[in-house]
Amino acid sequence: MQTRVAQMRGMLKLTGLNAWGIGVLSIALLLAIPVLLVLSFLFEPAGEVWQHLVDTVLQDYVTNSLLLMLGVAIGVLVLGVSTAWLTSMCDFPGRAVFEWALLLPMAIPAYIIAYTYTGLFDFAGPVQSLLREWTGWSYGDYWFPEIRSLEGAALMLSLVLYPYVYLLTRAAFLGQSICVLDVSRTLGNGPWRTFFSVALPLARPAIVAGLSLALMETLADYGTVQYFGVSTFTTGIFRTWFGLNNAAAAAQLSALLLLFVFALIIIEKGSRRHARYHHTSQRHQALTRFQLNWRQATMAFLICAGALFFGFLLPAGQLFWWALTTAEESFDGRFLSLISHSLLLAGGASLLALLLALFLSYGKRLHGNWLVKLAVRVAGMGYAIPGTVIAVGVVIPFAAFDNALDAWMREQFGWSTGLLLSGTLVALLFAYLVRFLAVSLQTVEAGLGKIRPTMDEVARSLGGRSGEIVRRVHIPMLKGSLMTALLLVFVDVLKELPATLILRPFNYNTLAVRAYELASDERLADASYAALTIVLVGILPVMLLSRSITRSRHAETA
Amino acid sequence: MSISTKLVYLLLALSFMAPSLAMGDGEVNLYSARKEKLIKPLLDRFTQKTGITVNLVTGKADALLQRLQSEGRNSPADLLITTDAGRLHRAKLAGVTQAVDSSVMNDAVPASFRDPQGHWYGLSLRARPILYVKDKVDPSRLSSYEALADPAWKGNICIRSSNNIYNQSLVASMIAANGVDATQKWAEGLVKNFARPPKGGDRDQIKAAAAGLCDVAIANTYYLAGMLTSKDAAQRQAAEKMVVFWPNQAGRGAHFNISGAAVTVAAKNRENAIQLLEFLVSESSQAWYAEANGEYPVRQDVAPGALLRSWGEFKMDTLNLGQLGELNPEAVRLMDRAGWK
Secondary structure, three states, X not given: OHHHHHHHHHHHHHHOOOHHHHHHHHHHHHHHHHHHHHHHHHHOOOOOHHHHHHHHOHHHHHHHHHHHHHHHHHHHHHHHHHHHHHHHHEEOOOHHHHHHHOOHHHHOOHHHHHHHHHHHHOOOOHHHHHHHHHHOOOOOOOOOOOOOOXXXXXHHHHHHHHHHHHHHHHHHHHHOXXXXXXXXXXXXXXXXXXXXXXXXXXXXXXXXXXHHHHHHHHHHOOHHHHHHOOOOHHXXXXXXXXXXXXXXXXXXXXXXXXHHHHHHHHHHHHHHOOOOOOOOOOOOOOOOOEEOOHHHHHHHHHHHHHHHHHHHHHHHHHHHHHHHHOOOOOOOOHHHHHHHHHHHHHHHHHHHHHHHHHHHHHHHHHHOOHHHHHHHHHHHHHHHOXXXXXXXXXXXXXXXXXXXXXXXXXXXXXXXXXXXXXOOHHHHHHHHHHHHHHHHHHHHHHHHHOOOHHHHHHHHHOOOOHHHHHHHHHHHHHHHHHHHHHHXXXXXXXXXXXXXXXXXXXXXXXXXXXXXXXXXXXXXXXHHHHHHHHHHHHHHHHHHHHHHHHHHHHHHHO | OOHHHHHXXXXXXXXXXXXXXXXXXXXXXXXXXXXXXXXXXXXXXXXXXXXXXXXEEEXXXXXXXXXXXXXXXXXXXXXXXXXXXXXXXXHHHOOOEOOOOOHHHHHHOOHHHEOOOOOXXXXXXXXXXXXXXXXXXXXXXXXXXXXHHOHHHXXXXXXXXXXXXXHHHHHHHHHHHHOHHHHHHHHHHHHHHEOXXXXXXXXXXXXXXXXXXXXXXEOOHHHHHHHHOOOOHHHHHHHHOEEEEOOOXXXXXXXXXXXXXXXXXXOOOHHHHHHHHHHHOOHHHHHHHHHHHOOEEXXXXXOOOHHHHOOOOOOEOXXXXXXXXHHHHHHHHHHHHHOOO
C-alpha cells in the first residue's frame, strides 16, 4: 500500500501536479467540456457551405464584429474609466450617489435597452414623429442618426457594459497605495497628470479585465445585433446553424470566434510584457480627493449624469412609461414565483462561481503549471460564446452521460434511471458556471494580482500554512473583489436567457424568460413589467456592493 | 472539508431540490416554441376537462429540437410545438417524431398543413400577405410576391431580415413554385427595392410604412391584428393606415405557414399527447386559439374572428409545408447571394 502511494507521488511529481493541482485541473476540464465540444467541431467536415459563406457573408461577419468590438472598447473605456476616476478621486456634488448609481445600467439586458432606444428614436418613434410634426418635413428631408445601425449597436452595448470597467477600475483606484499618488502630487502633478502617468498605468490590469469582460459579452451578444440588422459572427452562427441547417459549420464559426478571443488575450499579454502591477507598499491613508473648481465639478457631474441618464434613467423611464400606459400585462400571482426562481438561480450560481473562481485562481497561483493555466483559461472562454451555443454544449454531454448511465443500468439491473441530470437545475447551474466563470475568475484574479507574492512569503516564513495565509491575509484584502465577483455573476444570471430557456425544468420560469417571451413577440410594453423587476431585483445587490467596496476601503485605511 | 467536497455536497443537495419529473398517467409534457402566454389558457382548459396535467417548457424551436435530439429515448417530452412547419419537418428528419394516425386530426387539418405520414399537424395558420398604405397605393398595381421585384417599387418596400424564419419560409415556397434561378433573380430585384437595409421585426415594418418610409410592407397578419387591438394609440394609428392585400390569388395563392405539433418518438404519455392534439383542433379550441393569436384557424369549418374576416377571403398556397423545411437551406443561401441582410 505504502509503495503504491509512493509510486503515485512519484508519478504526480513527474507531471508537476500535486493533489490540489489535479483537483484544479479536473474541475477546469469539466467546465471546459462545452467549449471543447465546440472546438472539436473544427475537425468535422462541414461540406461546401464554407465556400458559400466565404463567397457571400463571411467578410461582413468579420468586419462588423471587429468594428463592433472597437466601438464598444472605446465606449466602455471612455465611460468606465472616466467615471471611475471621478467618483473615487474627485469631489463634486452627487458623487456619493453616482458611486452606486453608475452601476445600474448593468441590470438592463442589452436587447431591452436596444428596444427602448428604438422605440424612442426610430423613424416611427415619438422623437422623430414630433420633429416631423413641428417642421413639416417628411422622409428624406432631414438627417437623423440611425439608431439601428452598427454604431447604434456599439452605443447600446457600451451603455450597459461600461459598468464592468467602472466597477473593476474603481476598485483598483481605491486600492492604489495612496503613497504613489501622493508622490505624484508632491512632484507637482495635477489631477490630469497623476491620472495619466500614475493611476492609469497602475490600474491597467483591472481596466483590461473589465474591458475583456465587456468585449467577450459583445461577441456573445445576439439580441441587439439581431434586432438592429447588423450581421456579426453571432447572427452568422445562428443563420448557419438553423437557417442552413449546418451545425458543424456553425460550431466552426463559434470556434473562429474563440480564436478571436485567444488573439485578444495574447495581444494583451504581449503588450504587458513582464511588467507587474503589485504595489510596493500597502500603507494606505485616508484618501484626500482632488478638490474641483466649479467648472471642473460641473463637467464631472455632467459626465457621470450623462452615463447614468443614457444608460439607465432613459431606458428605465421608457419601460416605466410603457408599463403605466400601454401594457396589457401586469403583475400577477405568478410573478412571485418568477422572482424567487430568479433569485435562487442567481444566488446559487454566483456563490458557486465565486467558490470555483477562488479554487481555480489559487490553484493557478500556488501550483500552476502551463497545463493548469491553459485549462483554467479554456474554462473561462464560455463567456465569449453565444449563450445558445454554450447551452447546447451543456445539453449534449449531460444527455450523453444520462443516457449512457441509463443504458448501463438497464443492462446490469434491468432498471432505468432515465434522465438523471438533464432537465434539472443542476444542468442549468452548470451552464451558468460555464458561461459566467470568466466573470468571477477575472475579478478574483485581478484582486489576487494586487497581493504581492512577497506577502505570501513573509506570511509563510512566519510559519503560516497556505490555508491560514488565505484566511488571515488574502481574504481581508480580497473582500472587495469577492463581493464584486459575486454581484457581477448575480446580475448576469438574472439577465441570462438562452441557457435558461433551453435547460430549465418543466414549468420553471424566470423573470428573464417572461421578459423575453413578451419582447420577442414584439410586445415590448408587456415585457416592461418583467424587465423592470429584473432591474429592481438587481438594484439591491448593486447598492450593497458599492457600500461594501467603500467600506472595505475604510477598513483598510483604519 | 475541502471546497471541492463541499461543492459535491451542494450539487447533490441541489439535484434533490430540482423539481422531479414524476411521469404518472395523468400527465403530458410539452416542449413548446409557442410562448406560454399564447397557449397556457388553452392547456389549462384541457386540464380542467380531462384531469391530465400539462407540463410546459417554452423556448426557441431549434434549441428545443436540439434538446429533444440529445435526450433521445429518455426524453421526457411527449409533444413538440413549433410556430413554423420547417422545424417540424426537421424534427421528423431527425427521427424524434412519430406517426400518429388519428381520424380526428386528419379530418380537421387540411392535407397541405400536415405531414403525409402523420408525423406533425398544423394547429393554426399564419398568413404573410402584402400590406400597403391606404390611399398611397392603388391596389391594382399589386398582384403577386413576384411582382414586388419590379423596378417600379424601387426604394419602396419594407421587410425584415432574412435571418427570420418567416422570410426563409416565404422564399422556400417561392423556390418550390418557380425554381431556384427565377427566385434568385426575384430576390435580387426585391433587395434593390428595399426602402432601407432590413432591421427590426414585423411590427417595425408596419410602423415604418405608416410613418412614410415605404408604401408596401410584408408582414404576418397577427402582428397587424396585435397592433390594431393594442392599448398604444400610436400602434393603432399606424396599423389603421395599412390594408391587407392577398397576393397570387390568380395563381398558387398567398403564403401561409402554421403553428403545429408533433408527438415525440420518446413519448411516454402518447395517448395523452394525442388527446391533447385532438383537443387543440376541436372547434371551440380552434376559435379561441386563432382569436388569441390573431391567426387563422387550421380548421376550414371554423370562421376566424371578426377582425380577420374584415380582411377578406383569400386563396391559400396548397404546397405541402414539409417542403418549406426541405428547401429552407437553399432559401437562406439564395438570400445570402442576393445580399438580403
